[in-house]
Amino acid sequence: MTADSAQVIAALRDALGDRAVLTGADIPDRNKQDWSTLSAVLPLAVIRPTDPAGVAASMRIAATYGVPVVPQGGLTGLAGGARPIEGSIALSLERLTGIEEIDRDSATMTVRAGTTLEVIQKAAEDAGLYCALDLGARGSCAIGGNVSTNAGGNRVLRYGMAREMVLGLEVVLPDGTLVTSLNKMLKNNAGYDLKQLFIGSEGTLGIITRIVLRLFPRPHCTMAALCGLPSYDAVLSLLASARGSLGPLLSAFEVMWPDYWEVATRQVAGVRDPLTSHHPFYVLVEAQGNKDSDTEGFETWLESQVEAEVITDAAVAQSLADVKAFWGTRDAAAEFKLVLGPHSSFDIGLAVADMDRYADACRARLAQEIPGCFSCFYGHIADGNMHIIACVPGAPAQPYDAIDAVVYDEVRRRHGTVSAEHGIGLKKKPFLPFSRNPEELALMAVIKHALDPRSLLNPGKVL
Amino acid sequence: MTADSAQVIAALRDALGDRAVLTGADIPDRNKQDWSTLSAVLPLAVIRPTDPAGVAASMRIAATYGVPVVPQGGLTGLAGGARPIEGSIALSLERLTGIEEIDRDSATMTVRAGTTLEVIQKAAEDAGLYCALDLGARGSCAIGGNVSTNAGGNRVLRYGMAREMVLGLEVVLPDGTLVTSLNKMLKNNAGYDLKQLFIGSEGTLGIITRIVLRLFPRPHCTMAALCGLPSYDAVLSLLASARGSLGPLLSAFEVMWPDYWEVATRQVAGVRDPLTSHHPFYVLVEAQGNKDSDTEGFETWLESQVEAEVITDAAVAQSLADVKAFWGTRDAAAEFKLVLGPHSSFDIGLAVADMDRYADACRARLAQEIPGCFSCFYGHIADGNMHIIACVPGAPAQPYDAIDAVVYDEVRRRHGTVSAEHGIGLKKKPFLPFSRNPEELALMAVIKHALDPRSLLNPGKVL
Incomplete structure (x- = not known):
């Protein structure tokens, strides 16, 4: 620790109290990285103010000494946005709760x-x-x-x-x-x-x-169904029909490709497949109703889709426990680490109509260009947001860069976004120009410079 | 026109063509002011580019010569945001259409x-x-x-x-x-x-x-009712019930106080009162349905509110023409100028529960402090947004400043906003600190300076 660093730490201890300032071996592992694939970094200190004034005082001290600050929340980010930077103060909000x-x-x-x-x-x-x-x-x-x-x-x-x-x-x-x-x-x-x-x-x-x-x-009731569909055209047809018939009651429309479905329902512990056979697509549809008769309306609509052969097979939730179990097939993604080991996660955005063509192209290129690469596709398709999980199972080191290159190249070709929801952080910085033009990037830099001219706050992230 | 001004005009004519640049007597009256009560101002020129590149070229020329630019759209603003500034170029988007x-x-x-x-x-x-x-x-x-x-x-x-x-x-x-x-x-x-x-x-x-x-x-069907209610408590009760029973189908909840209702339905040409008696409050409720049975659901809900004596009287729209006629009572506000003459219009924001107390206090103070002052109250109450129209009918000059002082002082007391939707423009600038603190105002200035360091774009507006 340099003399300057020691001064900063002393000033922080003085302002926040000893318990709020952790250094060296006292820094918990959890504050050294997030849920991304990036490696751990030991910051100069982790500080844990307990009120907004404490956060402000910490930032003033950091500014006085010119030390960068990395804010940390639950550290569940997938893009490295909250990962510490060497020599920085990690400012954790973990005690600013309630x-x-x-x-x-x-x-x-x-x-x-x-x-x-x-x-x-x-x-x-x-x-x-x-x-x-x-x-x-x-x-x-x-x-x-x-x-x-x-x-x-x-x-x-x-x-x-x-x-x-x-x-x-x-x-x-x-x-x-x-x-x-x-x-x-x-x-x-x-x-x-x-x-x-x-x-x-x-x-x-x-x-x-x-x-x-x-x-x-609070929604009066929640209706949900897990459906098997014969084609992506059927998925689009079901979505259009759901928007029309359920209108603003429609609360979720999650699509899962079979490669995802297999892992989620066959390999993740505690997740069961509510359907009886295999299908080219699986869709979890959820609606929130205001009155009892909305349940009936939902089931009538669903039957009409089975009759029209848009849906091949469907399980309808009979209880909130069923709704929760259906969501289990989607929440299973968080457990893929236990099954597949280390892997890349993506949150790309595209026009809804392009999703299946994207999945086909991406899957084929990953398999061809990266020997042994497994990929699976799922996500909030109605919002134009697809998740991808990709890895080479059992490989001693994952080819993260090669996987990124394929996934984002296919996004760029389709004028999509490299991040629909997880953010850019550190991981997607090289790919930000795939989705933003030079004028947009320059304007972002103007804003950053106006608010943070010395680049003290989470420097090097996003831009 | 100074030598510099002549150069700017020449450069603009050169870039955009003669038809796109109007000066002096060629400047139409409409480009000299908006729908606010502010007086007309003759700008240096009105320019009318026909494509985005023309707007960019114009702005570059203005920047080169350091001439301020005021953007103009339909000029229907009520806060003076698009009113020209002396010596400025009014950049009208009227030909950038389609x-x-x-x-x-x-x-x-x-x-x-x-x-x-x-x-x-x-x-x-x-x-x-x-x-x-x-x-x-x-x-x-x-x-x-x-x-x-x-x-x-x-x-x-x-x-x-x-x-x-x-x-x-x-x-x-x-x-x-x-x-x-x-x-x-x-x-x-x-x-x-x-x-x-x-x-x-x-x-x-x-x-x-x-x-x-x-x-x-597109909504499958639109349901609407005009209701007479006995008290503001009944209005709040109806709103809570509408949110619960209609859920996201609820598309509008417009409240009109009797002072407004009288002018709208008795004095504005072409507006009819669909109710048979007088009420302390009038509410226009609208919902947009996805299926035929939603109409029935709307009427059942409305009947339950009549039975519970939340609503004293109601007219239910039987056709889209009825829906339009009901909205006529609200759209009538735009015609008050013909009936009341020049007046002030407000778009304040408050907690929904405080609205009626605000109206009472504001009405009483206006009548007491400004002899002959008439005021009336109406608006998007469910959004926490009330409109006020106030004037001294027949006065040779309206006491705009005195009216502003009362209306905004009562907003400040209740921690409301001086603008829920119309914006600040020029007219509300003195009152912006009623709704924003010094730190917020300073941050706004930082943003303005970062993007427009020479204050060339709509200078003096908002901040």
């Missing part, structure tokens, strides 16, 4: 950034309301990370991304200024909508400390 | 910024899709203005503000750079979401030239 207020009249929740999504979902439910944000990592991810990466997840189709669920934000700027902008109104056009800058910018422009979330009425 | 593409698979429309909203609504309908943005000025307002002010309007409750309907944007920056970011995907987290900067910043950061709009499935 729900400050649930306002039933405004249907809002004011929450501290380190709170896990599952705690928020539960608290909303206990208050008779509904938090519409949901994703596989719900038990570990922090809401601050969800917002700073503009998380998508399972119900974007009906409720939008995290961006659409945020009404107000409090952030600490790179110079340590605390900007409290905890708006609770649905409509507020009084000047620039500043929160938009920080949502989805992956902690490179400010550190989110508190959030006002928009809550929704 | 729909470039409707993509049925992606449910998107790519449109030029000067296109009127009504043309867009019609084209979407012709393509079997639905443009969810709607507001009274639909026949005159331009989509570029709608987006640059983040317009709200009639169906925010179900579809969100203009911001939520924009997937991609093309803008010209103050230095003349054309940034083409015409994303058509619902989810795209590849770096900063740049369009958010330009949506709602009222032409102070860039000039919007093209827009990718998100379209929706």
